[in-house]
Amino acid sequence: xxxxxxxxxxxxxxxxxxxxxxxxxxxxxxxxxxxxxxxxxxxxxxxxxxxxxxxxxxxxxxxxxxxxxxxxxxxxxxxxxxxxxxxxxxxxxxxxxxxxxxxxxxxxxxxxxxxxxxxxxxxxxxxxxxxxxxxxxxxxxxxxxxxxxxxxxxxxxxxxxxxxxxxxxxxxxxxxxxxxxxxxxxxxxxxxxxxxxxxxxxxxxxxxxxxxxxxxxxxxxxxxxxxxxxxxxxxxxxxxxxxxxxxxxxxxxxxxxxxxxxxxxxxxxxxxxxxxxxxxxxxxxxxxxxxxxxxxxxxxxxxxxxxxxxxxxxxxxxxxxxxxxxxxxxxxxxxxxxxxxxxxxxxxxxxxxxxxxxxxxxxxxxxxxxxxx
Numbered sequence: 131x132x133x134x135x136x137x138x139x140x141x142x143x144x145x146x147x148x149x150x151x152x153x154x155x156x157x158x159x160x161x162x163x164x165x166x167x168x169x170x171x172x173x174x175x176x177x178x179x180x181x182x183x184x185x186x187x188x189x190x191x192x193x194x195x196x197x198x199x200x201x202x203x204x205x206x207x208x209x210x211x212x213x214x215x216x217x218x219x220x221x222x223x224x225x226x227x228x229x230x231x232x233x234x235x236x237x238x239x240x241x242x243x244x245x246x247x248x249x250x251x252x253x254x255x256x257x258x259x260x261x262x263x264x265x266x267x268x269x270x271x272x273x274x275x276x277x278x279x280x281x282x283x284x285x286x287x288x289x290x291x292x293x294x295x296x297x298x299x300x301x302x303x304x305x306x307x308x309x310x311x312x313x314x315x316x317x318x319x320x321x322x323x324x325x326x327x328x329x330x331x332x333x334x335x336x337x338x339x340x341x342x343x344x345x346x347x348x349x350x351x352x353x354x355x356x357x358x359x360x361x362x363x364x365x366x367x368x369x370x371x372x373x374x375x376x377x378x379x380x381x382x383x384x385x386x387x388x389x390x391x392x393x394x395x396x397x398x399x400x401x402x403x404x405x406x407x408x409x410x411x412x413x414x415x416x417x418x419x420x421x422x423x424x425x426x427x428x429x430x431x432x433x434x435x436x437x438x439x440x441x442x443x444x445x446x447x448x449x450x451x452x453x454x455x456x457x458x459x460x461x462x463x464x465x466x467x468x469x470x471x472x473x474x475x476x477x478x479x480x481x482x483x484x485x486x487x488x489x490x491x492x493x494x495x496x497x498x499x500x501x502x503x
C-alpha cells in the first residue's frame with residue numbers, strides 16, 4: 131500500500147507536512163476501507179464521524195436512530211483498525227448549511243441536491259477546518275474520485291474514479307484548490323467489489339453493509355412530509371393545468387412535484403402527461419407532453435471552475451444528473467459567476483436547482499447550479 135503514500139508526495143503536497151490525517155467515517159464500507167488504506171500508507175490517522183442531525187429532526191422510525199447505528203459501526207471499525215475515534219457535533223451547522231437551503235429551494239420551485247451542498251459546506255468546509263485545528267494535514271474520505279497535481283500548471287485537478295458505476299466526481303465539483311490540496315481519495319483507483327473484498331478480509335462490520343440511496347436526513351424518501359414537519363406549514367392544493375391553462379385536476383401541494391415527473395400525479399388522463407413547470411404565484415402546476423421537456427440550453431449560477439476559468443467558449447461534455455452520461459456541449463462563461471451552456475442535442479427535463487457538471491474526458495472542468503432552461 132506504499133504506493134498511496136508515494137501518490138501523496140508526487141501530487142504537489144507539501145513534503146514538510148507531518149502526514150497526519152482525519153478520516154471522515156460515515157459508518158459505511160467505503161469510508162472504512164479508505165481509513166485502512168490511509169493507515170497502511172503510513173499516515174497517522176484519526177477517525178471522525180460528523181453528527182449532523184438528531185432523531186427528532188429526521189423523525190427516524192427505526193428502533194435505533196439511523197445516525198446512531200452509523201456511529202456505532204464507525205467506532206467498531208476504528209477499534210478494529212487501532213486508531214482513535216471522535217464524534218464531532220455539527221448539528222447546528224448542518225441545519226443552517228444544508229437542511230434550511232434544501233427546504234428553501236423546494237419552497238421556491240427548485241429541486242436541490244443536498245449531498246453536493248453537504249460535501250462543500252460540511253466535509254470540505256467545517257470538517258476540514260476542524261482537521262486543521264487538530265493539526266491534521268489531510269481529510270481522507272471514501273469518495274470514488276481521483277486528485278491529480280500538474281506541476282506545469284501549478285494546479286490540482288479532479289478526475290473521475292476508475293469504476294464508472296461508482297464515480298462520484300459529479301458531487302465533488304465544488305472543491306477548491308485548497309480543498310484538493312488537503313484531501314485524499316484512496317478509493318479512486320478501485321472498484322466497489324475490491325473495496326468490499328478488503329473490508330471482508332479485515333473482518334470489518336461494514337463489509338456487507340447496504341448503501342443508502344436516500345438523502346440522509348430524509349431516510350424514507352418522502353421529501354414533502356419532511357418539509358411539512360420541519361416548517362410546520364401546510365402547502366395548499368391547487369390546479370394542474372395544461373399549457374393553454376385548461377384545468378386538468380388538483381395537485382396536493384407544489385413541493386410534492388418536480389420537473390419531468392409523470393407518475394403519481396393522481397390524475398385520470400387519456401395519456402401520460404408530465405410536469406413542465408410550477409407557477410408559485412397561481413399555485414398551479416403546468417403539465418405537457420414528454421417532447422415539451424426537451425431543450426438544448428441552460429444557464430447556471432455559482433460556478434466553480436476547477437481548471438482556470440476559460441476566457442471564451444469551451445467545448446465540454448456535460449451532465450445534469452448524477453446518474454446520467456455526459457453529452458457534448460459548449461460552455462460560455464458569464465459575469466458574476468454564471469455560465470451559459472448549449473448542448474449539441476436536446477436533453478430531457480433539465481431541472482433548476484440541480485447541478486450541471488462539465489468534463490473534459492475524465493477531468494472535471496467545473497460546475498454550477500442550474501438556474502434556468
